[in-house]
Amino acid sequence: xxDLAVSRLGQxxxxxxxxxxxxxxxxxxxxxLFRSKPLGGLTTKTVTPxxxxxxxxxxxxxxxxxxxNSIGLANPGLDEFLAQVLPELRELPTVRLISFAASDVQGVxxxxxxxxxxxxxxxxxxxxxxxxxxGRPPSWDSASxxxxxxxxxxxxxxxxxxxxxxxxxxxxxxxxxxxxxxxAGLTLVNTVRGLRIQRxxxxxxxxxxxxxxxxxxxxxIALARVFEARRAFPEVPIVGVGGxxxxxxxxEMAMAGADLVxxxxxxxxxxxxxxxxxxxxxxxxxxxxxxxxxxxVGCAHRGGVDVCRTC
Amino acid sequence: xxxxxxxRRTATPVAGSFFLCWQAAYLDRRRQSGGYxxxxxxxxxxxxxxxxxxxxxxxxxxPALPRPLSLLWAEGKRVALLVKDEGQLRARxxxxxxxxxxxxxxxxxxxxxxxxxxxxxxxxVGGGSxxxxxxxxxxxxxxxxxxxxxxxxxxxxxxxxPDTPLLIEELGQPTAGDQALHVWRPGLGLIACGPxxxxxxxxxxxxxxxxxxxxxxxxxxxxxxxxxxxxxxxRDGPLRxxxxxxxxxxxxxxx
Numbered sequence: 001x002x003d004l005a006v007s008r009l010g011q012x013x014x015x016x017x018x019x020x021x022x023x024x025x026x027x028x029x030x031x032x033l034f035r036s037k038p039l040g041g042l043t044t045k046t047v048t049p050x051x052x053x054x055x056x057x058x059x060x061x062x063x064x065x066x067x068x069n070s071i072g073l074a075n076p077g078l079d080e081f082l083a084q085v086l087p088e089l090r091e092l093p094t095v096r097l098i099s100f101a102a103s104d105v106q107g108v109x110x111x112x113x114x115x116x117x118x119x120x121x122x123x124x125x126x127x128x129x130x131x132x133x134x135g136r137p138p139s140w141d142s143a144s145x146x147x148x149x150x151x152x153x154x155x156x157x158x159x160x161x162x163x164x165x166x167x168x169x170x171x172x173x174x175x176x177x178x179x180x181x182x183x184a185g186l187t188l189v190n191t192v193r194g195l196r197i198q199r200x201x202x203x204x205x206x207x208x209x210x211x212x213x214x215x216x217x218x219x220x221i222a223l224a225r226v227f228e229a230r231r232a233f234p235e236v237p238i239v240g241v242g243g244x245x246x247x248x249x250x251x252e253m254a255m256a257g258a259d260l261v262x263x264x265x266x267x268x269x270x271x272x273x274x275x276x277x278x279x280x281x282x283x284x285x286x287x288x289x290x291x292x293x294x295x296x297v298g299c300a301h302r303g304g305v306d307v308c309r310t311c
Numbered sequence: 312x313x314x315x316x317x318x319r320r321t322a323t324p325v326a327g328s329f330f331l332c333w334q335a336a337y338l339d340r341r342r343q344s345g346g347y348x349x350x351x352x353x354x355x356x357x358x359x360x361x362x363x364x365x366x367x368x369x370x371x372x373x374p375a376l377p378r379p380l381s382l383l384w385a386e387g388k389r390v391a392l393l394v395k396d397e398g399q400l401r402a403r404x405x406x407x408x409x410x411x412x413x414x415x416x417x418x419x420x421x422x423x424x425x426x427x428x429x430x431x432x433x434x435x436v437g438g439g440s441x442x443x444x445x446x447x448x449x450x451x452x453x454x455x456x457x458x459x460x461x462x463x464x465x466x467x468x469x470x471x472x473p474d475t476p477l478l479i480e481e482l483g484q485p486t487a488g489d490q491a492l493h494v495w496r497p498g499l500g501l502i503a504c505g506p507x508x509x510x511x512x513x514x515x516x517x518x519x520x521x522x523x524x525x526x527x528x529x530x531x532x533x534x535x536x537x538x539x540x541x542x543x544x545x546r547d548g549p550l551r552x553x554x555x556x557x558x559x560x561x562x563x564x565x566x
Contacts, residue, residue, distance in 0.1 A: 025539070071539050
């Protein structure tokens with residue numbers, strides 16, 4: 001018997017697979033899948049204080065082994081989310097991780113306070129790293145990260161994940177800043193800032209020029225960030241996101257140190273994939289005679305998969 | 312009919328989630344001409360597609376994002392698509408041997424009949440593979456159709472699209488859009504699907520906005536309304552082409 005359950009962030013996740021923020025929207029389109037089979041958790045699209053229409057189209061373009069998006073945090077805003085979306089989310093039998101962002105300290109504090117009190121919010125994820133909005137992503141530097149995480153944790157006791165950008169030389173100081181200010185864990189990583197150019201016109205393809213690269217192309221980048229953070233913070237809950245498209249990449253993410261693994265772009269292509277990965281993961285662990293998923297987490301730091309095996 | 316099974320297995324669909332599940336589609340027949348192909352696929356479950364709806368399709372070879380392809384027709388477990396032989400997926404559909412497996416899910420999108428007023432008849436204007444949903448509408452709901460103007464850039468065989476008048480849009484000659492503007496008169500509606508340039512010319516040439524609908528295209532992500540990748544901006548705010556489109560009333564577009 002293999003146990004996929006994960007107890008982290010004060011929650012019992014049925015398995016380590018999450019929908020990461022963005023591609024699955026608020027998860028409601030996937031409700032039939034949630035109601036049929038368990039999934040670890042659902043991370044919502046990022047909610048902001050006021051409604052955002054998002055960036056002008058085109059918002060999506062293919063990239064080698066992935067895609068570049070520039071959605072721009074399109075969302076209905078906090079009030080509409082609380083009134084219309086959250087009641088439906090509460091019906092889904094999974095852990096709900098609510099992603100949120102605001103442009104300043106006051107906004108972050110206010111949102112964390114309101115969301116942290118709302119019924120049905122299990123975990124908060126502070127998005128410090130969207131590459132598709134005005135200004136620099138806060139997690140490009142430790143000081144901004146520290147300030148915003150402090151504001152959020154001052155306002156709520158709900159476990160808070162800090163979602164960080166991969167576009168830094170060293171993620172560890174930024175992660176340390178977030179953890180020192182009370183973040184309960186880390187989500188690593190957001191999309192990688194990228195660009196594509198239309199060859200027939202010579203102009204950037206996306207209307208806002210820059211976009212966030214996701215998909216298999218960024219797996220090695222995400223793995224490196226998760227590995228670095230796990231090495232620096234052995235006990236901290238880590239959600240690994242970036243380039244997980246199949247069982248192999250999910251295993252690598254776990255071995256690098258991810259307690260929970262988010263699926264992003266791949267769920268846009270294949271909505272059933274996260275549920276199928278749970279089945280495949282269980283079978284893989286069973287074949288390897290590893291009785292608990294948690295034994296696999298971070299095994300790359302401990303001498304490899306052989307040390308996980310239980311007879 | 313001979314079908315050779317592909318390598319990838321189809322996962323058992325979760326009850327009530329057919330809309331979200333990939334299903335195998337095997338290339339069964341194909342007609343090619345002038346850089347276009349009509350491909351007929353046999354799908355595992357009845358497609359039940361309506362004119363204007365589309366399937367998301369992919370192959371094992373990529374690209375990462377699946378592609379939306381409008382139905383040319385759908386009958387039971389057989390669906391037909393009209394594709395131009397360009398791009399990874401379309402080129403494969405146009406070139407792969409019969410029996411090749413593709414994956415499809417859907418159908419998605421609002422059927423044209425549900426998106427337009429029924430109090431008027433329409434001039435249908437199709438350009439290139441944009442002919443597909445309009446020809447389907449014409450066949451399925453002739454009571455809505457006043458006339459059709461379908462244009463292709465290259466000459467095709469006589470039987471490529473049987474019983475369908477096709478205008479070959481050679482340089483300097485009238486286009487399908489010109490023809491449509493010629494036959495349109497007040498009181499009629501117009502539904503157009505084709506290149507953005509064709510739609511812009513129609514918008515500029517039409518004296519009325521009421522009763523005019525354009526099928527728009529943007530790079531699509533999920534196809535089921537979650538990712539907001541295929542949004543177009545309208546007077547009423549963002550509109551997701553996959554779930555609220557693909558047909559958009561011209562007076563909402565502000566063109």
